[in-house]
Amino acid sequence: MASDLEPQRPVLTFSRKIQLINWGLVLLICAITGVGIGLLYSAAGGKWEPWAMRQLVRFFPAFLIMLIFALIDIRIWLRFAYIIYGVMLCLLVAVEIRGQVGMGAQRWIDLGFFVLQPSELMKLALVLALARYFHGLTLDQIGRPLVLIPPLALVFLPVSLVLLQPNLGTALLLMFTAAAIFFAAGVRLWKFALAIGSGLSAIPIGWEFLHDYQKQRVFNFLNPERDPLRTGYNIIQSKIALGSGGLFGKGFMLGSQSQLQFLPEKHTDFIFVVLAEEFGMVGALFILFLYVLVFIYGIVITLSCRNQFGRLIGVGLTMTFFLYVCVNVSMVTGLIPVVGIPLPLVSYGGTAMLTLLLGCGLLLSVSVHRDIRIPRSGLAEL
Amino acid sequence: MAFNGGTMNRDTDRYRTLTRRVLVLGSIKLGLLSTLVARLYYLQVVESARYTMLADENRISLRLVAPSRGLIVDRLGVALAVNQQNYRVVLVQERVRDIEGTLTLLTQIVPLSDTDRRRILREMQRKRRFVPVTVKENLSWDQVAQIETNTPDLPGVSIEVGEIRNYPYGEATAHILGYVGAVAVSEVQGDPVLSLPGFRIGKTGIEKYWEKELRGVAGTSQLEVNAVGRVIRELSRDEGQPGHEVTLTLDLALQQFTQKRLADEQSACAVVMDVHTGGIYTMASNPSYDPNRFSTGINAEVWEELLSNPNAPLTNKTTGSLYSPGSTLKTVVALAALESGVIGAHHTVVCPGYMDLGDHRFHCWKRGGHGTVDMSDALRQSCDTYFYDLARRMSIDRIAEMCHRFGLGETLGLDLPGERSGLVPSRLWKQATYGVPWQQGETLVAAIGQGYVLTTPLQLAVMCARLVNGGYAVKPHLVKQIRQGVAEQTVWPEIGVDKANLDMVVQGMNLVVNHPHGTAYKARITEPGFEMGGKTGTSQVRRISMAERSTGVIKNEDLPWRERDHALFIGFAPVDAPRYAVAAVVEHGGGGSAVAAPIVRDILEECQRRNPARSSPNAEAGASPGAGSGSPGEVGRPKST
Secondary structure (H helix, E strand, O other), X not given: OHHHHHHHOOOOOHHHHHHHOOHHHHHHHHHHHHHHHHXXXXXXXXXXXXXXXXXXXXXXHHHHHHHHHHHOOHHHHHHHHHHHHHHXXXXXXXXXXXXXXXXXXXXXXXXXXXXXXXXXXXXXXXXXXXXXXXXXXXXXXXXXXXXXXXXXXXXXXXHHHHHHOOOHHHHHHHHHHHHHHHHHHOOOHHHHHHHHHHHHHHHHHHHHHOXXXXXXXXXXXXXXXXXXXXXXXXXXXXXXHHHHHOXXXXXXXXXXXXXXXXXXXXXXXXXXXXXXXXHHHHHHHHHHHHHHHHHHHHHHHHHHOOOHHHHHHHHHHHHHHHHHHHHHHHHHOOOOOOOOOOOOOOOOOHHHHHHHHHHHHHHXXXXXXXXXXXXXXXXXXX | OHHHHHHHHHHHHHHHHHHHHXXXXXXXXXXXXXXXXXXXXXXXXXXXHHHHHHHHHHHEEEXXXXXXXXOEEOOOOOEXXXXXXXXXXXXXXXXXXXXXXXXXXXXXXXXXXXXXXXXXXXXXXXXXXXXXXXXXXXXXXXXXXXXXXXXXXXXOEEEEEEEEEEXXXXXXXXXXXXXXXXXXXXXXXXXXXXHOOOOEEEOXXXXXXXXXXXXXXXXXXXXXXXXXXXXXXXXXEEOOEOOOOEEEOOOHHHXXXXXXXXXXXXXXXXXXXXXXXXXXXXXXXXXXXXXXXXXXXXXXXXXXXXXXXXXXOOOOHHHXXXXXXXXXXXXXXXXXXXXXXXXXXXXXXEEOOEEEEOOEEEEOOOOOOOEEEEHHHHHHHOOHXXXXXXXXHOOHHHHHHHHHHOOOOOOOOOOOOOOOOOEOOOHHHHHHHHOOOOOHHHHHHHHOOOOOOEEOHHHHHHHHHHHHOOOEOOOOEOEEEEOOOOOOOOOOOEOOOOXXXXXXXXXXXXXXXXXXXXXXXXXXXOOOOOOOEEEEEEEOOOOOOHHHHHHOOXXXXXXXXXXXXXXXXXXXXXXOOOOEEEEEEXXXXXXXXXXXXXXXXXXXXXXXXXOOOOOXXXXXXXXXXXXXXXXXXXXXXXXXX
């Protein structure tokens, strides 16, 4: 029992922390990013400009921040969880106000040197806030329905703001991530059933609130040939690219669909298709395998963590990462409507890459500080 | 301890639940990923062949390559319609940094009007940034060279080569060849090449009549294109089949000579044909127009001017204008009388200068009359009274029937659009058209080629040819051969008239020119062996009133041009072995003998100098196989005076 008390505040030196960093995961992240840069090089017709070089340049600062995040004590994250969440919520409100003024979707704040997309960072902030909340609850407490109201509010606020932007993809991602945390924290199954039931019954009402272009996406998903030259174009061309890639692909930089510009958004949301066209099903399975390795790392880190806060962060972040991959690939293969979710670490885009690398940083931090035990209400001791 | 232990127990509970549920989540993830893998397998393995085909359909675009239009050459192989390389300067927007500046620079080499500039800028807005916009067509070689040397200063500017139809002899051949123009919406049918931008088809003349042969078959070019249609590279190319070369019976030099000869008159035309083959050597109509202006797209002003010109430069008068044949018709009327037996070979008539029929007096052109005349005299002096007498003895239907046998009153099937049929009146025709019966007086008027009778100059030439070739129903044509195809028709059926009768008429035509008292004696050909025969004609345009008749008919020179008589002449040569027949009409030229006959004389002289009929015609690349000795044309030829 004494050993239970002792390691509550173990002294982790800087060099010890460096050693404790899960270098396998770091390597995996670098490998996936490397594949992405190669594909961006191909998508630009064998040129470093305009995408591959910029992606590479952006990777280094983001990678550095990831390592810094990994070294930050998990208790610091615990302490600032709500504050980070609060700041992100304010930023979301800010873009919402700006969006009301401007035309259409306004999802970013231009800080001059960096374009900030609060809805992306909100994915991390929500995980932090929910993990902190459930960290302080016993299973018995979680059993009480009233206790679930504050975390539901934590989810509801950003989701509704993101929906207003409107950004259906991110909203769904936030909800599913939150659901995973609720589930892992021990919320009873019948409550999920209740939530799903009421959610389904709300679909007809929600449909009325969808924007026209979102409705179009659903229609096109149901029947892509409906308007092959306009809204259905993306998914038809995407399927042609995938199918013509075959088992082994057409070869690096030889994909006619991607090289001849038939494939839209080939450097962002549809980059998986470039890979699948040029390297075939073998290439597609390879990248999926790399992602599966990331999920396995995530699960291992989660289960080997000795504090509930870290475990819940692990559950949330692994889920986020998985949702990115799953939604993106389902979308480009025509299994679900196009919702605008990038392929993590491969798609071109600064904010998404930063978010994912920061998420990995948090995950690494959980891994580094896995042996630190934190009492449910032990914050005062810090 | 108890507190801590409790904490730990609860924490263990939480951990157990979490572990269990994380594993459940993991299984769900695995399940979803399996679905994705299955989906990839379906798309990339099961359906792969279908999508591969679709990808090729995407990237390969088939474009038509316009075939080269067939050449049109004259009987000696001189090219009359050719395809010229048309250099045009084009501009690709995305490669031009400063469009206004570039255009200003270009203006120093190629003059650009404000209209041009506006059109260029408008096209640029409409077209995609990589599609070339034509700045100016039909550049001179100097301009091309200047642009090429200045390319470093003109980024995005380049020279493209296309084909444009060119008629090197312009106005001289305009009425025969016609011209090409852009395809009208109503003309786009069948052949996909017609929808090619800038494709041109024949609009009139040979270009239109033989359009199918001249056009050729479009080739195809397989291009790899990207999603916005930009051409990446050419995968394969099939040049297609160029159009067939069309060889005309036309003799360019004679055509040019004739056109030039006619240019002295305000409005005139002439046609020369081979009396045995029917091949047309010359078909000239003045004024003419420059068909090259149509190839590049004619502007509205020039078009309007051509249309409103009272001398109808766009009309081929030899086939498209109708004239009263005047006295030239007397040849056929005489033949009709001989053939029907209403007169004998030695029939004579006394001409006091008029003939009375009922209470109407029909005047001869000569006030004092010709005295006693036989057929030979009547033709030679063109005595109207003699033919009034013949007309009185015959019905109009007999004359009409003979006219039809000699090609009048009907189209002759010339291989050129726009041929008119003219009019040969008959009893039935008058009853049907005017609802009143035919008057005998009208037969008299018709017998001297006035009144209802209308003919084209081509019909008169054919009439003349059929009279002098021994009575064969020769038909006119312009095309000698198409590529290696069938050659022209040169053997014709007999009309079925008595050769002796025919001889009498031809002999009369001989005397018209070669007898000192013939109406065209002044226009005779003196060069031995080249002598011609013929018949003058003067067709009255206005009506001469009784009052004018009593005070003396006003001379042509004193009338306004529009009211003067048309001058006509039909001629043939050489007189002892006819090979060429000519018809010429000078609108409002006055008398046929004074104006039209000299023109025919000049044409026939030039024609025989260029194509001597005495030398074996077969030696001349089979120009007129029917004209050799022993050919149908030799039978019953008239004796020289």
